Amino acid sequence: xxxxxxxxxxxxxxxxxxxxxxxxxxxxxxxxxxxxxxxxxxxxxxxxxxxxxxxxxxxxxxxxxxxxxxxxxxxxxxxxxxxxxxxxxxxxxxxxxxxxxxxxxxxxxxxxxxxxxxxxxxxxxxxxxxxxxxxxxxxxxxxxxxxxxxxxxxxxxxxxxxxxxxxxxxxxxxxxxxxxxxxxxxxxxxxxxxxxxxxxxxxxxxxxxxxxxxxxxxxxxxxxxxxxxxxxxxxxxxxxxxxxxxxxxxxxx
Amino acid sequence: xxxxxxxxxxxxxxxxxxxxxxxxxxxxxxxxxxxxxxxxxxxxxxxxxxxxxxxxxxxxxxxxxxxxxxxxxxxxxxxxxxxxxxxxxxxxxxxxxxxxxxxxxxxxxxxxxxxxxxxxxxxxxxxxxxxxxxxxxxxxxxxxxxxxxxxxxxxxxxxxxxxxxxxxxxxxxxxxxxxxxxxxxxxxxxxxxxxxxxxxxxxxxxxxxxxxxxxxxxxxxxxxxxxxxxxxxxxxxxxxxxxxxxxxxxxxxxxxxx
Numbered sequence: 001x002x003x004x005x006x007x008x009x010x011x012x013x014x015x016x017x018x019x020x021x022x023x024x025x026x027x028x029x030x031x032x033x034x035x036x037x038x039x040x041x042x043x044x045x046x047x048x049x050x051x052x053x054x055x056x057x058x059x060x061x062x063x064x065x066x067x068x069x070x071x072x073x074x075x076x077x078x079x080x081x082x083x084x085x086x087x088x089x090x091x092x093x094x095x096x097x098x099x100x101x102x103x104x105x106x107x108x109x110x111x112x113x114x115x116x117x118x119x120x121x122x123x124x125x126x127x128x129x130x131x132x133x134x135x136x137x138x139x140x141x142x143x144x145x146x147x148x149x150x151x152x153x154x155x156x157x158x159x160x161x162x163x164x165x166x167x168x169x170x171x172x173x174x175x176x177x178x179x180x181x182x183x184x185x186x187x188x189x190x191x192x193x194x195x196x197x198x199x200x201x202x203x204x205x206x207x208x209x210x211x212x213x214x215x216x217x218x219x220x221x222x223x224x225x226x227x228x229x230x231x232x233x234x235x236x237x238x239x240x241x242x243x244x245x246x247x248x249x250x251x252x253x
Numbered sequence: 254x255x256x257x258x259x260x261x262x263x264x265x266x267x268x269x270x271x272x273x274x275x276x277x278x279x280x281x282x283x284x285x286x287x288x289x290x291x292x293x294x295x296x297x298x299x300x301x302x303x304x305x306x307x308x309x310x311x312x313x314x315x316x317x318x319x320x321x322x323x324x325x326x327x328x329x330x331x332x333x334x335x336x337x338x339x340x341x342x343x344x345x346x347x348x349x350x351x352x353x354x355x356x357x358x359x360x361x362x363x364x365x366x367x368x369x370x371x372x373x374x375x376x377x378x379x380x381x382x383x384x385x386x387x388x389x390x391x392x393x394x395x396x397x398x399x400x401x402x403x404x405x406x407x408x409x410x411x412x413x414x415x416x417x418x419x420x421x422x423x424x425x426x427x428x429x430x431x432x433x434x435x436x437x438x439x440x441x442x443x444x445x446x447x448x449x450x451x452x453x454x455x456x457x458x459x460x461x462x463x464x465x466x467x468x469x470x471x472x473x474x475x476x477x478x479x480x481x482x483x484x485x486x487x488x489x490x491x492x493x494x495x496x497x498x499x500x501x502x503x504x505x506x507x508x509x510x511x
Binding site (some may be wrong): 046078101146149150151152154155156158159160163164165168169171172245246 | 265275299302304324326328329331332335336337338345349350351352354355361362363387393395397406409410413419479
């Protein structure tokens with residue numbers, strides 16, 4: 001959220017989109033496109049019931065994936081960013097694997113890891129992993145040698161350098177990476193939840209729409225999934241503003 | 254205070270920068286190291302700081318052979334030494350935080366270091382005020398001027414109560430008035446705390462103004478220790494005196510001869 005898109009503008013845009021939806025639904029007049037009023041009523045009615053539970057399951061899967069991706073990719077990125085030699089070995093692999101759409105691996109991962117939350121978490125982790133790895137690596141590589149020398153001269157050894165230089169330097173990279181890939185992550189979550197599960201919003205949306213033909217419920221699931229993505233995006237955005245205020249004021253160093 | 258004994262140093266795959274080079278300085282002296290770029294000035298400073306290690310000979314400070322950065326040595330670099338994500342105040346506090354992080358282990362932190370947080374804050378505030386940057390304490394390095402950044406770097410070093418301060422071209426990126434006032438301030442602060450100073454510069458006027466003694470370096474390999482004694486009065490008026498002018502021209506001739 002930059003300064004040009006403040007809260008008022010967002011409310012305004014939301015209203016415009018809702019009115020647009022209402023008008024189209026009014027013109028189309030078909031059960032496959034219920035009005036936003038009806039969908040919101042269903043959403044509010046069902047959220048304390050099954051919809052809420054499915055949302056929590058989906059939220060848990062994304063959050064666990066983000067945490068796992070950060071835990072794996074940050075140290076790897078920091079190591080590659082510090083070592084020119086290691087980076088020379090691993091950069092081609094990253095280069096090859098990064099652009100592969102991880103969603104095509106969903107069936108493979110499910111075959112190998114089976115049912116349950118773990119394979120779904122792994123798939124989303126793979127999406128975030130490379131993005132975080134690349135940005136953290138570049139952030140670590142961009143740390144000026146003068147900075148490292150002068151912090152070492154203050155008495156910092158390896159551990160203190162990590163704590164006071166490398167870790168804070170990688171926070172903006174991590175947040176940017178998560179913010180950039182959160183949309184893809186939620187999209188792939190939907191795909192992953194179509195298979196081998198009876199929980200999660202992906203399952204809920206598909207089941208309500210294609211099996212039960214309960215369209216207002218299906219739309220309520222879509223709204224929940226959109227809000228999930230939006231909430232995560234806003235959350236990261238707020239964190240970024242809180243923690244990385246210096247990056248925007250900083251033009252010279 | 255510091256003693257380089259027959260130091261030989263070369264970067265990998267290159268001819269030596271120093272060859273059996275010896276140099277010593279006494280406690281409380283203010284040294285300027287002068288020479289053209291590529292003469293090994295910064296290398297010399299890194300050797301003293303314990304950030305580079307000689308292939309032969311020894312660097313001894315206070316009777317102790319230097320194999321890693323020494324807690325009581327402060328290092329001030331030209332630029333980029335401040336953490337861009339930390340405020341001026343947090344940058345000045347950084348050394349104290351690192352000391353708390355390790356505790357007085359004698360390796361990263363002096364063994365006699367005993368600092369409670371209130372005292373640490375008082376020391377930070379004291380040096381922010383002495384360097385005239387108390388009013389920008391909450392700003393980030395990217396928001397302040399080059400002179401203020403250099404003041405923050407000096408405060409960060411002095412807050413650790415060093416007995417030896419090494420400076421690598423600390424003022425060369427600054428405009429003339431800022432440079433001159435900061436030179437005078439730094440000298441008087443170091444004198445107050447009876448700190449030994451080694452300042453590396455390529456600027457003849459700066460060497461003549463700052464250095465009680467001037468070490469002249471030439472093209473590598475450096476073997477001889479060429480020292481010029483300066484009458485040295487670290488006051489603003491010194492710059493106007495005939496003595497200062499003659500030291501400048503002497504340095505100029507010495508450098509020109511090479």
